Amino acid sequence: MIYISYSFEVKPLQPAVEILIAELGFAGFESFVETEEGVTAYIQKEAWSADILDDIQILNSSEFEISHTFEEIEQTNWNEEWEKNFSPIVVDDVCAVRAPFHEKFNTDYDIVIEPKMSFGTGHHETTHMMIQHILKNDFTNKSVLDMGCGTGVLAILAEMKGAKPIDAIDIDNWCYLNSLENVERNNCEHITVIEGDAGLLVNKSYDIIIANINRNILLNDLKKYATCLKPKGLLFLSGFYKDDISVIEETCNKLGLNHVETLEKNQWVALKFIN
Ligand SMILES: C[S@@+](CC[C@H](N)C(=O)[O-])C[C@H]1O[C@@H](n2cnc3c(N)ncnc32)[C@H](O)[C@@H]1O
Numbered sequence: 001m002i003y004i005s006y007s008f009e010v011k012p013l014q015p016a017v018e019i020l021i022a023e024l025g026f027a028g029f030e031s032f033v034e035t036e037e038g039v040t041a042y043i044q045k046e047a048w049s050a051d052i053l054d055d056i057q058i059l060n061s062s063e064f065e066i067s068h069t070f071e072e073i074e075q076t077n078w079n080e081e082w083e084k085n086f087s088p089i090v091v092d093d094v095c096a097v098r099a100p101f102h103e104k105f106n107t108d109y110d111i112v113i114e115p116k117m118s119f120g121t122g123h124h125e126t127t128h129m130m131i132q133h134i135l136k137n138d139f140t141n142k143s144v145l146d147m148g149c150g151t152g153v154l155a156i157l158a159e160m161k162g163a164k165p166i167d168a169i170d171i172d173n174w175c176y177l178n179s180l181e182n183v184e185r186n187n188c189e190h191i192t193v194i195e196g197d198a199g200l201l202v203n204k205s206y207d208i209i210i211a212n213i214n215r216n217i218l219l220n221d222l223k224k225y226a227t228c229l230k231p232k233g234l235l236f237l238s239g240f241y242k243d244d245i246s247v248i249e250e251t252c253n254k255l256g257l258n259h260v261e262t263l264e265k266n267q268w269v270a271l272k273f274i275n
């Protein structure tokens with residue numbers, strides 16, 4: 001698979017980098033590595049077009065200076081790229097997320113991820129907060145849906161916390177394949193990885209649904225999630241900013257889901273609802 005990588009130099013860095021990442025995500029960029037100068041963003045060549053940056057509003061802002069270079073990279077180069085950039089993380093002293101080439105951590109949960117092009121190493125605020133939600137809640141013997149599973153990191157932690165069975169769904173073929181690899185790498189036995197979207201949620205029912213995707217997809221698919229959430233079931237949502245809480249909460253309320261808790265990190269949020 002061939003990717004195009006854009007290296008953006010951004011001055012001053014925040015909040016421009018956050019906004020740039022959000023806009024690039026909407027435009028189809030899949031992965032982002034924050035750098036000292038700004039951010040490097042990756043998009044599959046198949047999804048790329050020469051005018052891909054035309055709709056990125058922040059590039060026209062007079063408040064920030066943003067310049068970029070871009071290049072085509074082969075998959076093999078990308079692997080080296082993330083290995084250089086992926087440092088292990090530990091969430092709340094209890095859950096480590098690391099690559100196979102990092103030393104093992106002496107934490108309650110030690111998740112080994114080879115992310116390649118998939119989102120979900122724990123470095124992003126949204127993954128970090130979803131891990132925190134999972135750590136704080138009882139997953140023992142709960143049936144779980146991880147929608148937009150990325151690397152599969154959240155499904156893997158759910159299994160480590162005793163959940164079963166677990167469906168991990170992602171629309172992206174690369175994420176599907178990567179989740180399969182990571183599920184095996186962590187010796188998980190109760191996770192079924194499926195390629196697809198909320199259209200797959202027919203005759204399904206779960207005690208807990210986790211979805212870290214983005215505002216628009218969540219707003220579009222929440223009804224389908226709500227339909228397969230059991231009474232008193234829990235829904236954890238992330239992938240959007242603090243400013244989006246009201247529209248997400250309003251949609252959830254209409255579906256009979258009540259807001260219980262909000263986690264917040266650098267303007268990103270992760271919400272907990274109960275059915
Ligand atoms: C922000 S990443 C989250 C990955 C991982 N769950 C985490 O918390 O780090 C969102 C994921 O949702 C997937 N996705 C996007 N649209 C989707 C949809 N409509 N249905 C299912 N997955 C989707 C993307 O491919 C991506 O892997």
